[in-house]
Amino acid sequence: MNNIMIGRFVPGSSWVHRLDPRTKMIVTFVFIFVMLFASSWGTYALSAVFVVLAIRLTQQPFKLYWDGLKPIFWLILFTVVLQLFLTPGTPVVLHVGPLQVTWPGILNAIYVMIRFTLIILMSTIMTLSTPPTSIANALESLLAPLNKIHVPVAELALMLSIALRFVPLLMDETQKIMNAQKSRGMSFSTGGPIKRARAIVPLLIPLFVGALQRALDLANAMEIRGFKDAASRTKYRILLYGRQDVVAFIGTLIFVLIFIGIKISGV
Amino acid sequence: MTKAITINNLTYQYDDQDLFDGFNLSVEAGEWVALVGHNGSGKSTLAKLIVGLIVANGGDIDVFGERLTVDSVNDIRAQIGMVFQNPDNQFVGATVADDVAFGLENIELPSDEMPQRIDEALHTVGMENFKEREPHTLSGGQKQRVALASVLALGPKIIILDEATAMLDPEGRATIMTTLQNLKAQFGAELTLITITHDMDEAALADRIVVINDGRLILDGSPDVVFSKSQTMHDNGLELPFAGELTARLTVKPEKYLDERELIHWLSPSNK
Numbered sequence: 001m002n003n004i005m006i007g008r009f010v011p012g013s014s015w016v017h018r019l020d021p022r023t024k025m026i027v028t029f030v031f032i033f034v035m036l037f038a039s040s041w042g043t044y045a046l047s048a049v050f051v052v053l054a055i056r057l058t059q060q061p062f063k064l065y066w067d068g069l070k071p072i073f074w075l076i077l078f079t080v081v082l083q084l085f086l087t088p089g090t091p092v093v094l095h096v097g098p099l100q101v102t103w104p105g106i107l108n109a110i111y112v113m114i115r116f117t118l119i120i121l122m123s124t125i126m127t128l129s130t131p132p133t134s135i136a137n138a139l140e141s142l143l144a145p146l147n148k149i150h151v152p153v154a155e156l157a158l159m160l161s162i163a164l165r166f167v168p169l170l171m172d173e174t175q176k177i178m179n180a181q182k183s184r185g186m187s188f189s190t191g192g193p194i195k196r197a198r199a200i201v202p203l204l205i206p207l208f209v210g211a212l213q214r215a216l217d218l219a220n221a222m223e224i225r226g227f228k229d230a231a232s233r234t235k236y237r238i239l240l241y242g243r244q245d246v247v248a249f250i251g252t253l254i255f256v257l258i259f260i261g262i263k264i265s266g267v
Numbered sequence: 268m269t270k271a272i273t274i275n276n277l278t279y280q281y282d283d284q285d286l287f288d289g290f291n292l293s294v295e296a297g298e299w300v301a302l303v304g305h306n307g308s309g310k311s312t313l314a315k316l317i318v319g320l321i322v323a324n325g326g327d328i329d330v331f332g333e334r335l336t337v338d339s340v341n342d343i344r345a346q347i348g349m350v351f352q353n354p355d356n357q358f359v360g361a362t363v364a365d366d367v368a369f370g371l372e373n374i375e376l377p378s379d380e381m382p383q384r385i386d387e388a389l390h391t392v393g394m395e396n397f398k399e400r401e402p403h404t405l406s407g408g409q410k411q412r413v414a415l416a417s418v419l420a421l422g423p424k425i426i427i428l429d430e431a432t433a434m435l436d437p438e439g440r441a442t443i444m445t446t447l448q449n450l451k452a453q454f455g456a457e458l459t460l461i462t463i464t465h466d467m468d469e470a471a472l473a474d475r476i477v478v479i480n481d482g483r484l485i486l487d488g489s490p491d492v493v494f495s496k497s498q499t500m501h502d503n504g505l506e507l508p509f510a511g512e513l514t515a516r517l518t519v520k521p522e523k524y525l526d527e528r529e530l531i532h533w534l535s536p537s538n539k
Contacts, residue, residue, distance in 0.1 A: 131361065132361065133360075133361040133362075133365065161361060162359065164361070165358070165359070165360070165361050165402070168403045169355055169403065172403075213356075214353075214355070214356045217351060217353055217356035217357065218356050218357065218359065220315075220320055220351065220357075221349075221351055221356065221357035221359065221414075222359060222369075223320065223344075224318060224320070224344060224347075224348070224349045225348075225359075225369060225370035225373060225417060225418070225421065226341075226344065226345065226370055226373035226374050226421065227369075227373045228341075228373065232375065233372040233373055233375065234371075234372050234375045234376060234377060234378055234381075235372060235378055236364070236365060236368030236371065236372055236378065236381050236385075237365070237368075238378055
């Protein structure tokens, strides 16, 4: 379970780590948005340079990011294959039964692969350099305007951070229940898919019962410590934009401007 | 002396059975009371009734003279801190500092006053060097000390520990006990402690032990008085600490209750 890199935080003190979580979130969203308009080698090359630069600034080895890509390899492959066979156009390069591979299809498949990879890498940079609670705080701060239309942003952010806090605990518990059942002869890794799926049921039931018990205990503990509602609380961690956030925003702006320039000139 | 808690004629039904039927108890301000009884004796239920997590069917509970009602429950909770049994299920924050901050955020303390309050509370329980640690990197005893700090930061007059050491290893248990003794030394009459336990060594540290069984008060007195009633203790499913068992079998007994080390010294003064 420890090889899941998506959303994992790696502690550090790099330039990217020290950025305000809101900055990282905004830059990531801007980047993903801009990527939707990438359509030529020039724009892809520029985006790749931007991502590589950001990765270097996190001071983490490339291998970590490579591990982050692995779980979604099949998803990327699936979309690539779809693009490869289902893009109409000429010239046709290859006939495979009723399907055909066209030259625009090949080009599209490569583009999609690059786009996917870059977007995943960019989001990995954010989650890898930001503790989960900071992400929850950033969301609360960025979504604050939604309070006006009565979206309970503070409640949602608190729920998110409590849920994140219980992830390692529930992982441990899953492992314990699995071990307890394995020691009594249960196997989770043999048999066909149906047999394996059925083996999950006796695992889920104690896990759910345990989680509910924890939730009740936690509710008591929160109530005793004066919790009334999430909206009227003061904040211990206050988010502040600093000089380096300005630098990050300017860097992103320059990237977007060059991107538009390339896009217009049609390279 | 002022009364911290007065319970008068309390009744509470659970699953259509009377758990408490006309229960009375009062605790003086500044006292350290150990509430003991075997599993299902009603001791944890009593704690939940006092802080209003569950509602009694009848009778009154007064905390520092204020009657517990639907309207006063928040005021009363503000004066009582509670540490529960499971260290993991009461850790709200993502780090030690965030967890202590949780209660402060609830009482709407200004942000700039929080760091000092957090540092003070963590210092009191000896966890000041673990501020930025995440809960899964702490031992059970350390988590419970953080839970205690979270409660202390709110400045309660009463702290109730509901089996807070039951899930800890002996070492963790010992650190909690030392922390409680330090607290008592530091706050004195300002702090009323109620420890709910079935560990008699733990109960022996209190000023007063209250034994309950099936919602009835069985024994009430100082540790030496309670531990001298070994037969009553056994009848109610409780073991005496080793020193108590031994004392009960002695023909010539020491004047007051002695713990293991003191008893060894009393039996053989040359043995240090």
